[in-house]
Amino acid sequence: MSTLELQIINKHYGRKKHALCDFSYIFTNGIYGLLGPNGAGKSTLMNIITDNLLPDQYGGKILWNGEETRLLKDRFRSRLGFMPQQQNLYESMTAHTFLSYIASLKCLDRKSAEAEIPRIVERVELTESIDKKMGGFSGGMKQRVLIAAAMLGDPDLLILDEPTAGLDPKQRVIIRNMVSDLGHEKIIIISTHIVSDIETIAKEILFLKEGHLIDSGTIPELVKKVTDGERTLENLYMQYYGEVQK
Secondary structure, three states, X not given: OOEXXXXXXXXXXXXXXXXXXXXXXXXXXXXXXXXXXXXXXXXXXXXXXXXXXXXXXXXXXXXXXXXXXXXXXXXXXXXXXXXXXXXXXXXXOEHHHHHHHHHXXXXXXXXXXXXXXXXHHHHOOOHHHOOOEHHHOXXXXXXXXXXXXXXXXXXXXXXXXXXXXXXXXHHHHHHHHHHHHHOOOOEEEEEEOEHXXXXXXOOEEEEEEOOEEEEEEOHHHXXXXXXXXXXXXXXXXXXXXXXXXX
């Protein structure tokens, strides 16, 4: 069982914008949904966890199994898989070449990578397209390649930033089911503004608004807080943000 603990994490951009305010939470194995509209602080939080962005210098700690990630450095990063929101793919590459390239960046030896890539590609349902150039892939296929890249090295912590952004409902279901299958063996944190992406698979939900963690808990705990209408996660989202995005 792994543990990721964030203690009083803050991030300012310039003097005024407080992108993340006193964020604290403990994550253990399972799937967590970060809900909130664009600008809520979801991507900032994920980039801080993955060490792509530094938090404010004063106070705050990130602990992996009780040790500070800033001291663990590569020992933490080697247990981390990250899928960024942007589809930064080399479209002239085949999926296999791209994943081999990512494996090398993760310091996987060639023999291990060549054994692991086909298994991961099968898991994301891209076996038939592994040797095709990614420039011809649909949005859903590109998202699945990025998830496969994040999964290389069998990380204990998987961070997925808007994995279903821009996809049609059928493609979103494929990715949701795939993530659900991984949920018992890792800590998986998924950011989204689409409630249906995570309401059936998440262990806990965190609501972010303007950098603040405004609520969190299991879905049964959260829906009890709906004050108007049917007790659903969508109605709670509407209660907090004023609208539900599909």
